[in-house]
Amino acid sequence: MLSSQALYGSTDRLRVAYFMDFDVGGYYYGQHHPMKPHRMAITHNLCLAYGLYRHMDVYKPRKASPEECEKFHAHDYIEFLRNTTPDTITDDVLDQLQRFNVGRQHGDCPLFDGLWDFCAVSAGGSIDGARKLMSGTSDIAINWAGGLHHAKKSEASGFCYVNDIVLAILELLRLYPRVLYIDIDVHHGDGVEEAFYTTDRVLTVSFHKYGDNFFPGTGDVWDRGYGRGEGYAVNVPLKDGMDDAGFSRIFEPIITKVIEVYQPGAIVMQCGADSLAHDRLGCFNLTVQGHANAVAFVRSFRIPMLVLGGGGYNIRNVARCWLFETSVLLGISVDAQIPYNDYWEYFAPEYSLHIQPMRELENQNSRDYLEKVKSKVIEQLRQLEGAPSVQMKHMPPSIWPATDEIDSEDEAEDIASEDPVSSPTAS
Numbered sequence: 001m002l003s004s005q006a007l008y009g010s011t012d013r014l015r016v017a018y019f020m021d022f023d024v025g026g027y028y029y030g031q032h033h034p035m036k037p038h039r040m041a042i043t044h045n046l047c048l049a050y051g052l053y054r055h056m057d058v059y060k061p062r063k064a065s066p067e068e069c070e071k072f073h074a075h076d077y078i079e080f081l082r083n084t085t086p087d088t089i090t091d092d093v094l095d096q097l098q099r100f101n102v103g104r105q106h107g108d109c110p111l112f113d114g115l116w117d118f119c120a121v122s123a124g125g126s127i128d129g130a131r132k133l134m135s136g137t138s139d140i141a142i143n144w145a146g147g148l149h150h151a152k153k154s155e156a157s158g159f160c161y162v163n164d165i166v167l168a169i170l171e172l173l174r175l176y177p178r179v180l181y182i183d184i185d186v187h188h189g190d191g192v193e194e195a196f197y198t199t200d201r202v203l204t205v206s207f208h209k210y211g212d213n214f215f216p217g218t219g220d221v222w223d224r225g226y227g228r229g230e231g232y233a234v235n236v237p238l239k240d241g242m243d244d245a246g247f248s249r250i251f252e253p254i255i256t257k258v259i260e261v262y263q264p265g266a267i268v269m270q271c272g273a274d275s276l277a278h279d280r281l282g283c284f285n286l287t288v289q290g291h292a293n294a295v296a297f298v299r300s301f302r303i304p305m306l307v308l309g310g311g312g313y314n315i316r317n318v319a320r321c322w323l324f325e326t327s328v329l330l331g332i333s334v335d336a337q338i339p340y341n342d343y344w345e346y347f348a349p350e351y352s353l354h355i356q357p358m359r360e361l362e363n364q365n366s367r368d369y370l371e372k373v374k375s376k377v378i379e380q381l382r383q384l385e386g387a388p389s390v391q392m393k394h395m396p397p398s399i400w401p402a403t404d405e406i407d408s409e410d411e412a413e414d415i416a417s418e419d420p421v422s423s424p425t426a427s
């Protein structure tokens with residue numbers, strides 16, 4: 001039987017905070033839109049059905065305030081998101097719709113009822129997840145409604161409006177000198193990379209499909225950061241058909257080297273489930289077990305960890321994946337047979353938590369290709385060793401004061417206000 005014990009012997013328990021809001025499943029991007037917030041309600045329901053809620057601290061997420069969102073986003077953009085609804089569109093706001101990339105007909109980022117509340121709940125969970133780690137009350141915080149990695153300072157992009165990840169990292173920077181961001185969504189984590197492209201206080205690593213005009217078009221191996229941030233953006237461009245074995249072969253040595261070189265105080269991991277096989281938009285061939293192996297591997301380093309959702313357009317598989325990853329993070333073995341739950345019929349006919357890869361999908365990532373990408377990245381990381389600009393002193397979180405007493409807040413906000421540098425390959 002497959003179980004969360006399969007790798008790394010991770011049955012030891014860590015304190016896990018879980019942000020659960022069933023209302024978030026009620027928001028609706030539109031009939032033909034692939035993003036279905038309903039997947040969150042299914043995931044939470046499986047958490048209840050499996051009894052996992054009994055082993056973690058469950059919180060209803062607070063809505064982030066506009067002021068909190070403006071630590072990264074522009075004031076006029078946030079005002080627009082708060083005040084514009086499908087019913088209030090007038091000629092006056094048409095230019096804003098265009099400028100902020102919201103509400104285009106058949107566009108990626110529609111203006112839907114409750115949009116601001118949806119963004120505020122997603123961001124509130126991620127910010128408060130960061131605070132749980134900082135206060136030392138949790139070792140791991142999970143917000144599956146977060147992970148919206150494409151949102152920019154003044155622009156919606158790729159189904160994302162407010163970048164909860166950037167906001168959570170800014171919060172973590174108030175305490176931790178260095179924060180590591182890891183992104184395993186099938187799409188490049190461009191919004192997060194861009195926000196921290198010029199700083200060495202955040203190292204971003206994104207594993208994603210690159211090439212063939214795949215969205216968002218950025219994330220080549222040579223895009224490595226700029227100025228003080230040079231070398232601190234890591235991109236692992238991959239091809240169609242990536243399978244479990246190939247993914248762990250490239251993920252594990254790169255993450256091991258990143259952590260060895262960078263010694264982060266906290267890790268934020270975006271677990272976009274569109275890198276699974278059978279996704280409506282993705283082109284990888286990972287199973288739930290293969291996807292979760294990456295999460296288990298990062299957990300094995302025992303560094304405070306904020307775990308977020310992201311893409312994922314086959315809602316049954318998204319729920320399978322995030323339920324299983326919750327169990328992996330808890331260090332609890334779960335039955336591969338899904339127990340009775342409100343969405344029981346969704347999982348017919350096999351009612352299995354696990355999925356099979358697509359046999360007909362060829363893995364275009366040859367051993368040779370992966371080896372070449374890996375050596376380029378390892379060489380990039382080697383050059384960071386002993387880099388004079390980064391403060392390499394390790395600071396265990398437990399000896400630090402509670403969030404309110406931290407005086408490095410000004411520095412964190414300075415980083416947010418720096419003008420991001422656009423990647424030269426932006427689409």
Ligand SMILES: [Zn+2]
Nearest residue numbers: 185187274311
């Ligand atoms: Zn994605």
